[in-house]
Amino acid sequence: MPKIMDTIPGVAPVLHADTKQEGAEDLPSEFNGRGSRASRIAAGKAARQRVPRAELAVCKRVDRDPIALLEASNVGRLPNLIPIRYGRMLTSPFAFYRGAAALMAHDLSGWPRTDVIVHLSGDAHLANFGLFASPERRILFGPNDFDETLRGPFDWDVRRLATSFLVAARERGFGARTQRDVIRRLCSTFRQRIDDFSKMDTLDVWYYQFSADQMLALADTRAERRKEQTVISKARSQSSRTVASHTTEPVNGRLRIKDEPPLVYHFAPANPREASQFDSTIRRFIAEYRATLLMDRRALFDRYELVDVALRVVGVGSVGTRCYVALFMADGTSPLFLQVKEAQASVLEKYLPASEFANHGERVVTGQRLLQSASDIFLGWSRARVTGIDFYVRQLRDMKGAFDFSTFEPEDLSEYAVSCGHALAHAMAKAGDPALICGYLGKSEAFDDAIEVFARAYAEQNEADWSALKAAVRAGRVAAAQGR
Structure with missing residues (x-):
């Protein structure tokens, strides 16, 4: 036919x-x-x-x-x-x-x-x-x-x-x-x-x-x-700086995300070796996320240094999926908060053709870029290699x-x-x-x-x-x- x-x-x-x-x-x-x-x-x-x-x-x-x-x-x-x-x-x-x-x-x-x-x-x-x-x-x-x-x-x-x-x-x-x-x-x-x-x-x-x-x-x-x-x-008043003013605290001379369990908390490694593996995994993830940014955004992103990561519970339908907030700093004074959010298969995929993207983070990012009239300059995606879980990344509360x-x-x-x-x-x-x-x-x-x-x-x-x-x-x- x-x-x-x-x-x-x-x-x-x-x-x-x-x-x-x-x-x-x-x-x-x-x-x-x-x-x-x-x-x-x-x-x-x-x-x-x-x-x-x-x-x-x-x-x-x-x-x-x-x-x-x-x-x-x-x-x-x-x-x-x-x-x-x-x-x-x-x-x-x-x-x-x-x-x-x-x-x-x-x-x-x-x-x-x-x-x-x-x-x-x-x-x-x-x-x-x-x-x-x-x-x-x-x-x-x-x-x-x-x-x-x-x-x-x-x-x-x-x-x-x-x-x-x-x-x-x-x-x-x-x-x-x-x-x-x-x-x-x-x-x-x-x-x-x-x-x-x-x-x-x-x-x-x-x-x-x-x-x-x-x-x-x-x-x-x-x-x-x-x-x-x-x-x-x-x-208009929302920015990484305003987020930092009420979600961080100084620890040993550096800003650290405040723990507010069970909604915001840090991963607690069982031993130094596990802590080292976790740090290595995070940094590899960030490097692969960076590769999904446009070249000019990479140049901007490279001015920032990762200083802290914590888990954060968000939304209603998203509760239970993995969501992290990552704090970066430039010049020791300029904060950048990124939200790293798990991207599972769309609930629609059981009833419609599956996504053509190998990474569900890329599916989410592509949808956002298509449907919004303008999108976050730090919008990107990556995959946690150890677990195989897909994520997308965007700024947290930036003028939202x-x-x-x-x-x-x-x-x-x-x-x-x-x-x-x-x-x-x-x-x-x-x-x-x-x-x-x-x-x-x-x-x-x-x-x-x-x-x-x-x-x-x-x-x-x-x-x-x-x-x-x-x-x-x-x-x-x-x-x-x-x-x-």
């Missing part, structure tokens, strides 16, 4: 609910954007005929054990940290949602999805968007977590993001009307911005940056602008900022949905083909209708799974521990 790519540019074989991993093997790489806009719009419309937009509303209750799926996602994690992961997930339905990307990937794989393929962030919930700095020190807004990045159906990111807003709105006690408004604004913004990007010059799309100033301009009220400005101002949705009023959440819809549209336009997506989305609200129905249904599923975890902890099936 001829490949559909040979007849309709940019469109992959249709994926229905009964298509499993075997069918997914035929997915092509992202559409290359060649051909006229009209032909690519037509290809998107053709994809809409094969998988109607209304089918994206499908969210049937699935017969699966959520605890078993969560336990399976713990494979390879540090056993002593898994109870902290569960403890954080128990905090609220949204905290559970943050840690349950593997559950949603499993569920989405069994329901209809489009055959319009892009580079996904893989875990597009509202807390995985935030402020970050460009190399020119502009404050930008966009997706900022790429541990699960992989090529797949564009609607998977949209559905995960939309559901996160529904879960957050319910958690804040907002009524049905507010919930609907938030989802509709997210979807309509996403559609409009995809259409806008599809009409732009290709290089202009690549160079485009959604800045913090643009976020402020979108705010409807002074109160919203004040809240956003507070977060933006805090992000996050919005606290737990304090949002309805209008705040709605405005934040506009910003996230804008940012997600640009990420997909930069890494994929906006005209193809635009053709699928169409000009009506049919896509919005489907996503709203899906998000409402999956928010219910999420709460049921959260309740299942609470029951499993009470029954002693899994252990949970409090962790800040």
